[in-house]
Amino acid sequence: MSRIDNLVAELAPEGVRFRPLGDLGEFIRGNGLQKKDLTDEGFPAVHYGQIHTHYGVWAESTKSFTSADTASKLRQANPGDLLIATTSEDDEAVAKATAWLGDTNVALSGDAYIYRHSLDPRYVSYFFRTEQFQSQKRPFVSGTKVRRVSGAALAKIRIPAPPLEVQREIVRILDQFTQLEAELKTELETELEARRRQYEHYRGKLLDFSSETPLRPLGELAHNLDSKRKPVTRDARTPGEIPYYGASGVVDYVSDFIFDGDYLLVSEDGANLLARSTPIAFSISGKTWVNNHAHVLQFETYAERRFVEIYLNSIDLSPYISGAAQPKLNKANLNRIPIPDPSFEVKERLVSRLDSFEALVNDLSVGLPAEIAARRKQYEYYRDKLLTFEEAI
Incomplete structure (x- = not known):
């Protein structure tokens, strides 16, 4: 902070002027570019949705392109302009901005603005992320x-406009902080992935039973409660405290319940089972609704329920999925899945070991977002402080 303080004292001894963005540049609305116009090569192009999902504080190249003919009909940002997504379902994300630092112009879609200005591009982009701006x-x-x-x-929004040398020093510091944050996130995510692979390897070894271990169809090991699950229309989903489960987990909340206890849910969604984008089986506990896209299984003990949950999440269920247009795991196929059935003592010991190992992974899973959130909060505080000035009278 001392170098910035010294620069301000030297270059703006009477304080920093705060000026409306409109006095320092002009806002030009994007036009015409649609998702169907985007290509893998051609003229650089940015759709407003990509500003939300793909771009950061600045960009030097684009994810997408469009044809030269289409680009000639569109409004284009110059290098140094700000690209601003002006629509969102989230108030905080409205006016998310990216400084365009590429070597050429870039075409911009509607629902976005170009801000052509006289400030340091990255300085303005950082300002758009501050609480001052929000x-x-x-x-x-x-x-x-x-x-x-x-x-x-x-x-109409007012921005502190210190001398350009001060803006660039702030950008230099924030760029370093941003890089450190990205490196930390990568390091933590790499560690988490390594723990997950260790768990899967350990699980595979523990579930590698000998040919002497009997196999029993799942329908003989659990009581299937599918007859009690019900569809719930969107209008019936009122704010409440009771979780409403579907094929991939909690999908909503309701104020009433059907099930009250400990159950195993198994996804019926064939596409989900093939993609393994969410757990195939997951335990629930307490009062809950379950819709007609997840099977409900009841077991005598925790060890038996958890053993089946672990096993189902470790195997390929594609042989039991039927249907082409809407693939699904129906009740008959679910009930016939062969499950190893070692002694209760073996199940209990295996579940205990894997629960302990999974707890280590989950601790890191919980710790990872918490650590990233803490660093991000620290970074945001530091960024906002760097962009806070005594206003010139």
């Missing part, structure tokens, strides 16, 4: 399901 923006956000802000409204 607090000024909120009164201008409008709309119901889709929230938006206009260029005319953005032009």
